[in-house]
Amino acid sequence: MSRSIDLAVIPGDGIGQEVVVQGLKVLNAVLPQDVKLETKEYDLGAQRWHRTGDTLPDAELEALKNHDALLLGAIGDPSVPSGVLERGLLLKLRFAFDHFINLRPSKLFPNTATPLAGRPDIDFVVVREGTEGPYTGNGGSLRTGTPAEVATEVSVNTAYGVERVVRDAFERAAARPRKKLTLVHKNNVLVYAGHLWKNTFDKVAAEYPQVSTDYLHVDAATIFFVTQPERFDVIVTDNLFGDILTDLAAAVTGGIGLAASGNINPTGAFPSMFEPVHGSAPDIAGQGKADPTATILSVALLLRHLGYDTEATRIEDAVSADLAERDGGTARTTDEIGDALAVRV
Amino acid sequence: MSRSIDLAVIPGDGIGQEVVVQGLKVLNAVLPQDVKLETKEYDLGAQRWHRTGDTLPDAELEALKNHDALLLGAIGDPSVPSGVLERGLLLKLRFAFDHFINLRPSKLFPNTATPLAGRPDIDFVVVREGTEGPYTGNGGSLRTGTPAEVATEVSVNTAYGVERVVRDAFERAAARPRKKLTLVHKNNVLVYAGHLWKNTFDKVAAEYPQVSTDYLHVDAATIFFVTQPERFDVIVTDNLFGDILTDLAAAVTGGIGLAASGNINPTGAFPSMFEPVHGSAPDIAGQGKADPTATILSVALLLRHLGYDTEATRIEDAVSADLAERDGGTARTTDEIGDALAVRV
Ligand SMILES: CC(C)[C@H](C(=O)O)[C@@H](O)C(=O)O
Numbered sequence: 001m002s003r004s005i006d007l008a009v010i011p012g013d014g015i016g017q018e019v020v021v022q023g024l025k026v027l028n029a030v031l032p033q034d035v036k037l038e039t040k041e042y043d044l045g046a047q048r049w050h051r052t053g054d055t056l057p058d059a060e061l062e063a064l065k066n067h068d069a070l071l072l073g074a075i076g077d078p079s080v081p082s083g084v085l086e087r088g089l090l091l092k093l094r095f096a097f098d099h100f101i102n103l104r105p106s107k108l109f110p111n112t113a114t115p116l117a118g119r120p121d122i123d124f125v126v127v128r129e130g131t132e133g134p135y136t137g138n139g140g141s142l143r144t145g146t147p148a149e150v151a152t153e154v155s156v157n158t159a160y161g162v163e164r165v166v167r168d169a170f171e172r173a174a175a176r177p178r179k180k181l182t183l184v185h186k187n188n189v190l191v192y193a194g195h196l197w198k199n200t201f202d203k204v205a206a207e208y209p210q211v212s213t214d215y216l217h218v219d220a221a222t223i224f225f226v227t228q229p230e231r232f233d234v235i236v237t238d239n240l241f242g243d244i245l246t247d248l249a250a251a252v253t254g255g256i257g258l259a260a261s262g263n264i265n266p267t268g269a270f271p272s273m274f275e276p277v278h279g280s281a282p283d284i285a286g287q288g289k290a291d292p293t294a295t296i297l298s299v300a301l302l303l304r305h306l307g308y309d310t311e312a313t314r315i316e317d318a319v320s321a322d323l324a325e326r327d328g329g330t331a332r333t334t335d336e337i338g339d340a341l342a343v344r345v
Numbered sequence: 346m347s348r349s350i351d352l353a354v355i356p357g358d359g360i361g362q363e364v365v366v367q368g369l370k371v372l373n374a375v376l377p378q379d380v381k382l383e384t385k386e387y388d389l390g391a392q393r394w395h396r397t398g399d400t401l402p403d404a405e406l407e408a409l410k411n412h413d414a415l416l417l418g419a420i421g422d423p424s425v426p427s428g429v430l431e432r433g434l435l436l437k438l439r440f441a442f443d444h445f446i447n448l449r450p451s452k453l454f455p456n457t458a459t460p461l462a463g464r465p466d467i468d469f470v471v472v473r474e475g476t477e478g479p480y481t482g483n484g485g486s487l488r489t490g491t492p493a494e495v496a497t498e499v500s501v502n503t504a505y506g507v508e509r510v511v512r513d514a515f516e517r518a519a520a521r522p523r524k525k526l527t528l529v530h531k532n533n534v535l536v537y538a539g540h541l542w543k544n545t546f547d548k549v550a551a552e553y554p555q556v557s558t559d560y561l562h563v564d565a566a567t568i569f570f571v572t573q574p575e576r577f578d579v580i581v582t583d584n585l586f587g588d589i590l591t592d593l594a595a596a597v598t599g600g601i602g603l604a605a606s607g608n609i610n611p612t613g614a615f616p617s618m619f620e621p622v623h624g625s626a627p628d629i630a631g632q633g634k635a636d637p638t639a640t641i642l643s644v645a646l647l648l649r650h651l652g653y654d655t656e657a658t659r660i661e662d663a664v665s666a667d668l669a670e671r672d673g674g675t676a677r678t679t680d681e682i683g684d685a686l687a688v689r690v
Pocket residue numbers: 076086087090091243277533534564
């Protein structure tokens with residue numbers, strides 16, 4: 001295990017700036033003395049785009065490749081046309097670094113507010129495909145802006161892409177106590193992609209007899225997310241369904257302020273990238289109101305990815321303990337939450 | 346207004362058979378004496394497919410065209426390969442009869458169980474596009490079953506198709522007390538379709554200054570469905586997002602047993618089709634356990650579509666009253682619920 005971490009930091013937009021500071025604070029606090037942490041900040045996002053028109057120039061993309069991992073705050077601002085930063089920066093990174101595992105754990109921590117009555121026991125992880133589906137940018141528009149316009153979006157799914165994420169999900173399921181994997185798709189309508197996903201899933205399942213499997217249509221899955229979320233252990237699904245389901249998962253487990261994610265390339269060919277599931281929340285930016293916990297939990301995923309399991313667990317335990325003991329009465333600032341967690345780890 | 350209704354009935358599979366009986370029972374009970382109701386049952390679904398290999402032959406499609414409306418129970422059975430009946434029967438009807446408005450009201454009735462704590466005040470309607478998006482069957486698979494397989498699904502969106510559903514949604518929003526319309530899409534990723542939807546929405550909005558408007562990404566919308574569903578009045582969205590959101594909406598408003606829908610062609614060129622949102626639920630079929638309320642509420646939508654507003658409202662009021670007064674202790678059979686509602690209307 002390397003005893004140094006060379007981290008690229010992309011604070012990005014809005015509250016991204018604030019939460020990343022806390023993520024680094026906790027990272028510094030949890031790392032053993034002998035691990036050398038180097039960080040380099042990249043100025044990417046809305047401000048940069050307004051200033052220079054750049055979203056992610058080649059030189060910076062090249063430079064980013066040389067880090068051990070990336071920590072990203074949040075990308076997006078209402079002043080930038082929708083899609084420009086998402087496609088030109090965030091998704092560009094996920095695709096360029098072949099982040100085919102978009103890992104999104106969902107856990108209902110003690111003492112956190114869930115909109116669900118009865119506080120079900122929620123502890124599952126969504127393995128979202130990260131490099132295919134309707135996210136590929138395939139598609140176009142014909143006769144744009146006229147009454148005869150036709151706009152298409154193409155979901156691209158390959159055996160190569162589906163099998164690698166399905167295998168990863170089976171590995172993760174096999175390593176968990178409940179050993180259960182649910183495939184979510186919509187194979188009664190999206191029959192071509194659906195059959196590829198289902199056939200691949202069934203084929204790989206034969207190699208993991210210890211893992212129990214299940215299939216749900218995406219619409220039915222949303223029902224179970226609110227009526228029976230405890231039924232899920234590991235979920236594997238496509239890029240778009242994973243996007244939708246993980247926001248819903250975040251909502252039922254106490255909100256987007258706690259939802260961490262990793263964009264992972266398990267081969268190590270490129271650095272993986274860790275980011276909170278939430279967006280840049282321009283409405284509350286700069287006010288110290290953002291909850292940095294999602295970023296701090298993303299730092300835990302980052303540490304686990306780099307082999308620092310003990311430290312990752314210490315962060316997760318600190319978050320659990322912090323939430324369990326906090327005084328529900330007073331809202332804490334971004335900085336106070338970061339300080340509290342840095343002390344605990 | 347015509348004083349006769351010529352109704353095609355497709356009970357379909359599983360509990361579809363049982364709930365349709367109750368829908369017709371209540372329809373008979375609510376109709377004024379002078380309205381002549383004729384029904385013709387069509388044997389379509391899994392059994393027919395097993396027997397003959399047919400999903401929806403041309404002759405029956407032609408015959409169905411001549412009815413005033415269609416009442417459908419549910420389609421689908423695990424014994425039939427996924428997609429065969431959905432694409433060959435249900436979606437074939439929606440497309441052949443150009444059901445471009447898929448209308449799905451969501452209301453939290455008194456005294457019904459919602460998984461949400463705090464029982465928010467939910468009363469919104471989703472206007473789901475019904476004839477485009479990823480439901481068109483465009484797409485395919487190359488090198489099927491090999492490690493080099495590529496499977497695609499194409500979402501097709503036209504100015505023609507988007508504008509007509511957006512206009513319909515603005516009309517519906519303008520007619521409601523709160524006059525609020527939310528567009529749900531994912532225009533930061535699906536930029537071609539997203540721009541067409543957003544531009545069309547903004548253009549039509551200018552003609553409805555009395556309607557307040559809002560835009561949400563589909564992932565964010567799922568969050569609000571569980572944290573703040575009371576914020577929604579009318580939602581307009583594409584075929585796939587509408588599919589996902591309306592199952593979630595059904596779940597938060599007391600379950601799929603209460604969710605009604607109409608596949609509507611407002612031009613009258615073809616008959617509209619009314620069906621519960623739920624599926625055929627083979628696990629509980631034939632046991633008298635299915636809740637026919639969703640079908641009965643779909644009959645209310647059918648009546649409103651045909652101009653029988655008073656009768657539609659009587660059904661809706663009966664459902665409200667029935668739910669408010671029911672004894673939470675004992676579960677009623679399918680038949681008992683149908684009887685109770687038939688008496689009330
Ligand atoms: C910002 C957007 C492009 C992104 C996505 O759709 O993947 C976000 O919603 C997420 O889930 O990380």
